[in-house]
Amino acid sequence: MTEKKRLSPQERERQIVDEAIRFFAEQGFGGQTRELAKRLGITQPLLYRYFSSKEALIERVYQDVFVGRWKENWQSLITDRSRPIRQRLLRLYGEYAEVIDNREWVRILILAGMKGESLNRRYLDQVREKIIEPLCREMRFEAGLPDPDTLPLDEAERDLVWSFHGTFIYRGIRKWVYGIPVMEDSDTIVETAVTAFLEGAPAALSEILADRLD
Template sequence: MKQSKPSDATAPVRKRLSPEVRRSEIVRAAITLFSESGFDGSTRDVARRAGITQPLLYRYFPNKQSLIEAVYSEVFLETWDARWDAMLQDRTRPVRDRFQSFYEAYTETVFQPVWLRLWYFALLRDAEVHDWYREVVQEQILKPLVRERRMELDQGQDFAVTAQELEVPWLLHGGLLNYGLRQQVAGRLDTESRTRVIGEALDMFMLHSADRPPRPAE
């Protein structure tokens, strides 16, 4: 027997969204997918999550790389708070105090399941995304930390930050992210212990920088 077509009253209604809203929905779907399965997730799966066809997705993002770049921008760049720059440059406060306040605010923002999983997947599987993130961290956090500490110790300011000077700051920053990931996996994000761990990591850097004056790169 021939089946009757569903009436207009029961047929699903496709949402008509503005291009800006549609693009945002696609990016959010990609963020959710990539945080669950890594950057190997397909555009077909992203489209399914967003409730659209793959050809429609390609009208907004011509290829997967452009979609990954949009995810990177929203997760790793747009979470940066412009007030943190002023905090890091406030020379009325000791360097340790400034960076303690910064890392407390920064980790409050990034110690979220989606952020931490995307960072972890980038570290494991997507060298390009992780390199983008490393560049931002190096320029906006770690080099300022080294320069401000040099000034506090009345050391030379007339040469570039060397790769050697960045090794311990990277241990500090990477160690805090790994701490956050461990806490997330264990299901306990304790603000008090996080504050203590940040302080201990900064103490490590302060002692190291005081004992080893910087040298210009040869």
């Protein structure tokens, strides 16, 4: 009988985190650490030697799944007016679509939202601050409309940009939650979505702001 390899503390911690990501993606955050420990083949007390509480483990999952895959250059990419807006969006959403085309990412985001977990709100607040709001500002500029510092953003503007952004998340939901086949050519998906958004957004913004521009 082959003796089971003894893992180093670093290897054991990594094993716990990786399995926790898979576990919570299946069970949601209502899943019990007792069951997680069983799946890992360790005792629950050993699991708690690495993570002092279930909340600490969930926080680590959030850091790995969401924070660790976020690219800090996305916000500056959106606002770089030395490059055409189409070029900026193609690059940004090409990268974003690749990051979120992941079973655990999509399922944890959705299950956390359904359970009212704060990590879902934290992630979406980051998206709003670093992608949605800057893109709203850039679309005002592209449409030749007043800067938000002069004319504050309207919620309908944010909804317009959220709907565009949500195109890519909904693709992941269809694939990883509903099990519906999706087009796998992400470059084509991004190009089509960006084209439709840029063609329709300026007219939509003018209509949204019409009453406030009089």
